[in-house]
Amino acid sequence: MDTTKEKNDNYKDNLLLRMGLNDNKAGMEGLDKEKINKIIMEATKGSRFYENELKKEKQVNQRIENMMHQKTQITSQQLRNAQLQVDRFAMEIEHRRDLNNTIVHVDMDAFYAAVEMRDTPELKDKPIAVGSMSMLSTSNYHARRFGVRAAMPGFIAKRLCPHLIIVAPNFDKYRAVSEEVKEILADYDPNFMAMSLDEAYLNITKHLQERQNWPEEKRSYFIKTGNLAENDEPGKEVNKLSESDRSISPLLFEDSPPDLQSPGHPCQVNSEEQNNPQIPQNSVVFGTSAEEVVKEIRFRIEQKTTLTASAGIAPNTMLAKVCSDKNKPNGQYQILPSRQAVMDFIKDLPIRKVSGIGKVTEKMLKALGIITCTELYQQRALLSLLFSETSWHYFLHISLGLGSTHLARDGERKSMSVERTFNEINKAEEQYDLCQELCRELAQDLQKEGLKGRTVTVKLKNVNFEVKTRASTVSSVVSTTEEIFAIAKELLRTEIDADFPYPLRLRLMGVRISSFPNEEDKKHQQRSIIGFLQAGNQAPSATEYIEERTDKDQFVKPLKTSHKKSFFDKKQSETKWSHQDTSKCETVDKQNLQTSQPFQIIKKKTSENLETSESSNSCQMIFTCPVCFREQGSISLEAFNKHVDACLDCPSVSENCKVSTCSQATSAVNQKENTHHSFSLWEKQDYEARQKNIEVTSEDCVDLVEPKDSSLKARSIDSLRRKHSKEEHSSLPSKSSCTVSLENADVGLLSRQESLQPLSFKVTAGQALVCPVCSLEQKTSDLTLFNEHVDVCLNKGIIQELRNDSVNTINEPEESSKSTGMSNKVQKTVAKTKRPGLMTKYSTSKKIKPNNPRHTLDIFFK
């Protein structure tokens, strides 16, 4: 698909063109550009949306004005100094220029629209767009001639092109097609980086090396016929592409360059093929060059999906991305891996083409007379004085044609959010209901990924399109509907109160959660559990502490939870019970009957009526060590802490708790497999989820434990745990204990599967490390990995799950809020916004080498 950026801009350019606010060229064919602008303006002018656009525009202009003023203050001496510094840095990064990688950016052409056209032949020669009357995701090339673009509201598109057919998106279908494409991409780079359903980066350097020795058969493909037979393996029989099928692409892309309209079409077959009797007539042989590889990729994509892709080949991601746009649609472009080739390409390249330079940046730079990369380079000293270090480093990289040469693995998620646009809602009560509904959805999403965060942000957009965000960070992680809503509600309340007596007139509300603890945090959290428990004034008793923390941390569980055979039953200490106003004791008990915790501080409800027992109920508490899982009875907190400390610090802790660290099911697996390497079940689950990019349910989890046992298969890990809690000691660890053991072969499989989104799993023979938590030998010599494992065991297995369950147990959802009437599920875009390694990568200040750099300047641009 074309870059949204471009689509967006063209639309907004059109929007603003007649206002004299923007004079970019759009280059329309089908409909006169003036007409397009006129129609858009007529549909837009006077709207609240438009007024807000103007307002934002003014703000940008103000920014520019400030910048220009700042510029006038710069002395020539400052500029000279800046020049020196910048050029030193330029020399440094130039020195590190790496041309040894071949990066490919593959981009499906008008993806959603193309899928719809493929599947509905009637649409083939009509202008179509995918989306709704409110917003379009993409349009086909026919519609684009009328100025119909993505990120344009459908109702305006309809005015531009009355015959436009707007098709509702079908994301499941797009996902499926995307998977087909990804299967092909994986053949060339198992670690390829998918940016969305229709876009991906590949590093084919390794493939190219291997390919050099490949025989022709391995590079030949038969041309298939109209049926969509699965057949994209080299050398497999397929028939000729039928006329009707071949007609699809040209109709989609009328202006395709003829030589690229059908990659791999017989007209492109290598000459060697004709001379080789081994290769049948209706086949194509691809060469061994990068260009040939990419042709092959695009050929296979089209054969398999009947859809076309464009691609760019370059020594880094930044250039590859720009290249893929060059011969779009259905084309490709390569920048050869030489500095000269790169510089030639960069020379006149408008900076706006670069990923990361958006509308605003473009405008600001334009105010400085910068439009092309050459100009960007020429103004580098000035830029270093006007922009942040992060920014000017980024600019400098662009202007030298530098970018990421490796595809960074996906990092951990940083936030998760839900937001929704609706017709004006101005009644506070409805706003709260809506907020709760969003919190509920968010909590569900969080649960799917097993995440908890500390910061809750509420986003509000009023009917004038003015956006506000309000955030609150709490001291410990939250994840349930009630916890999130408790925070979000207050944020919302503050805003409602602030405008009183006027109502908030909202058109959008969103809830986001962030500040997920990283591994370090978790470790710290775990290790400081002792201090955690001691928090409060002057070493309070455990009971006092718990009472304080009940709302947030939910470290408390009514005793019924594990009354069956728990050690805890025997020794209970007195404590008080308090609960949040929203909690419902009935559900608490019901829930608790179904759960058991390895580590719990148990409170027994002594009053019949929880609602009235605030702060006065006696509860009894028992501690179980989170490390060795042994009940510590009603010992003092200090003694308990010491014990935990000792367990955490003692590497031979496993010696003390070999027997009971694993639940029955897992033990069985371990025995059966008799292995050396183990993963936390949940770790593996997370891992596989990342790979498949799917939601993982607890059912999946059980599959991992014992795939052959159908009786277990159908059960969730929770039910498994429940079962165990009944059959065994309830003090056994729950999820933490579900450690999957894998044969080395399995580990190998994992490593291979990792291809999609690699984890850094290294399995090396030799030195055995024993996890002090799960007692299982870790067959890795990588300390980091080992530590990660221990962290997972500690955190996910014990504290996290304890809290999770406690929380779920105590605050059972209140009665459902009214339906907001906005239940239409929107596709969650897999928005990976990482600019392949630029913006953030160079944010650290560099030590400048004290070499004289001045004379080297000329090497960059002449």
Next chain:
DNA sequence: GCGGATCAC
């Protein structure tokens, strides 16, 4: 840590 902005898709 917060809030507004920018950017990508």
Next chain:
DNA sequence: TATGGTGATCCGC
């Protein structure tokens, strides 16, 4: 009638 949703990052407080 009607201008999206998700996620990341940066900057100035």
